[in-house]
Amino acid sequence: MRIKGRIAGVALGLLLVAGVAVAAPRQGETLTVKALNVNLMSGKSLLSARVGSSPLDRGAHVRFVEASADWYKVTTSDNRTGWLKKSALEERNVVLSKKIGGEGVQVSQHEVETAGRGFTKEVEAEYKGSRSNLTPGYAALDRIEKHTVDPQAANGFAKEGELAHDESAGGGR
Amino acid sequence: MRRQLRWALALAALAGTVGCADVLKAVRTGRPEDLLTEKNVKTVVKTGAELVGDIKDAAKELTPENEYYLGRSVSVSILARADFKHFAFEKGNPRGDAAEYVARVGYLLAAAASELVDGECRPLPIGGWHFVVLDVDAINAYGLPGGYVFVTRGALKAARNEDELAAVMAHEVAHVLRGHGLKSIKKDRFAKVSSKWFKKGVESLGADKVAALTEAMSGSIDDITQAVLVDGYSRDSELEADELGQAIASRAGYDPKAMAAFIETMAKSQATSSGEFGTTHPADAERVGKLQARLAKYKGAKASPPIRTERFLAATKVAR
Numbered sequence A: 001m002r003i004k005g006r007i008a009g010v011a012l013g014l015l016l017v018a019g020v021a022v023a024a025p026r027q028g029e030t031l032t033v034k035a036l037n038v039n040l041m042s043g044k045s046l047l048s049a050r051v052g053s054s055p056l057d058r059g060a061h062v063r064f065v066e067a068s069a070d071w072y073k074v075t076t077s078d079n080r081t082g083w084l085k086k087s088a089l090e091e092r093n094v095v096l097s098k099k100i101g102g103e104g105v106q107v108s109q110h111e112v113e114t115a116g117r118g119f120t121k122e123v124e125a126e127y128k129g130s131r132s133n134l135t136p137g138y139a140a141l142d143r144i145e146k147h148t149v150d151p152q153a154a155n156g157f158a159k160e161g162e163l164a165h166d167e168s169a170g171g172g173r
Numbered sequence B: 001m002r003r004q005l006r007w008a009l010a011l012a013a014l015a016g017t018v019g020c021a022d023v024l025k026a027v028r029t030g031r032p033e034d035l036l037t038e039k040n041v042k043t044v045v046k047t048g049a050e051l052v053g054d055i056k057d058a059a060k061e062l063t064p065e066n067e068y069y070l071g072r073s074v075s076v077s078i079l080a081r082a083d084f085k086h087f088a089f090e091k092g093n094p095r096g097d098a099a100e101y102v103a104r105v106g107y108l109l110a111a112a113a114s115e116l117v118d119g120e121c122r123p124l125p126i127g128g129w130h131f132v133v134l135d136v137d138a139i140n141a142y143g144l145p146g147g148y149v150f151v152t153r154g155a156l157k158a159a160r161n162e163d164e165l166a167a168v169m170a171h172e173v174a175h176v177l178r179g180h181g182l183k184s185i186k187k188d189r190f191a192k193v194s195s196k197w198f199k200k201g202v203e204s205l206g207a208d209k210v211a212a213l214t215e216a217m218s219g220s221i222d223d224i225t226q227a228v229l230v231d232g233y234s235r236d237s238e239l240e241a242d243e244l245g246q247a248i249a250s251r252a253g254y255d256p257k258a259m260a261a262f263i264e265t266m267a268k269s270q271a272t273s274s275g276e277f278g279t280t281h282p283a284d285a286e287r288v289g290k291l292q293a294r295l296a297k298y299k300g301a302k303a304s305p306p307i308r309t310e311r312f313l314a315a316t317k318v319a320r
Helices: A002-022 A109-115 A121-129 A132-146 A151-160 B002-014 B020-029 B038-048 B064-079 B096-114 B153-158 B162-177 B207-231 B235-252 B258-272 B285-298 B306-315
Strands: A030-033 A061-068 A071-076 A081-085 B130-134 B141-144 B148-152
Touching: A061 A081, A121 A132, A121 B064, A121 B207, A132 B064, A132 B130, A151 B096, B064 B141, B064 B148, B064 B207, B096 B130, B096 B162, B096 B235, B096 B306, B130 B153, B141 B162, B141 B207, B148 B153, B148 B162, B153 B162, B153 B258, B162 B235, B162 B258, B162 B306, B235 B258, B235 B285, B258 B285
Parallel strands: B130 B148
Antiparallel strands: A030 A061, A061 A071, A071 A081, B141 B148
16 A cells, blocks of 8 residues: 555646646746847737847746746736746746856756757857857857847837838837 | 665666666556566666767767857858958948848848748757858858858859848758758767767866867768768758748748749759869759749739849859
């Protein structure tokens, strides 16, 4: 009977693991932004107006409000409410640095636990280390990554070109 | 020993490495021995020993964070061969307007693509999308892991309007989403690493494992660079990117006929376009035929208004 109970516990554990994997967060639960330069949007489109003047930092904590398809409505720590793509969020309250994989080669326990291992900043540093000829290329790429398109400008560009846009979001060239 | 193995199997069952049917059978019979099948024991021994060389499909092991780092280094290998600084985004750069224009077209395509992601797609790039103009004569474009999309100055020059440029870029976005770059990694690149080293954990890997992973990443970078610059992605991948790219461009509001038009333009130019940047996209009647056959799906599409051609010609004047 004891063994039967133990095995039943294992089976229950399996079911719980499967259940947790598909459940949406609870209202008020703290989630963590894991994408870089992600904009909080006023609607469920990347062409809707941005809430606030700048993108959210990776590592920012937000509170879950509701889910709609693959978008989550959230509230930021400075009380802005808007929508983020589910894929931009880690559905837990963890500590993440602004850059993926940490600021330097040192990787925090939370980073490893959240982002996993494999090809990481640490591996990139090892790869770069023996190829000094690639240094200008990485510097160029870092500059490229800093450039972001303003969603409102993009929406105005779409509207001007008679392309799919968000009528309520405005924007112009 | 047998008791320990039983515990190991119970833990493995919890971790999802042992079959559910075996667990249910053991619950029904009340005999943990029912978990002791040859297959289950082998599985536990394998996973416990961090079996090196157990990765069969690299793409399945890579998290969005892993793909971001791989894509960065592939991009650097492209940037090492082709200059982009003439089209850098810095203020005061006369070609910066062309770069910003391409980035805006890319943003609209990325927005459309995010609404079309399905189970066959990779997760959306965690570092965002980046659309960059390379200062190269050859007509080409490259969609790399991690959301990096490069378009050559030659492609800007060859396209006749914004819709053709958008079609080319949407095709590259589709390559990224379908993980075609990752599929070009040779199987033996991961021979010295274990799938366990890609799993979430609580500790960093030691120096020897980082060295093995660096070797695997270096080989993967070589394979993807070779594919995009020399060999091209597989024919199936090209056809798949045509189909998804057409859907993405159309969703953004662009003309679904534009990709076929651009392929025909490219076919005329390819005789004079050579070198490592010039020959990786097959231009042929089959691709055009398949793109045209799908037009019935896009019956409501509007014709491109003159403003799109006007602003395209103005923004890309520096490329001509």
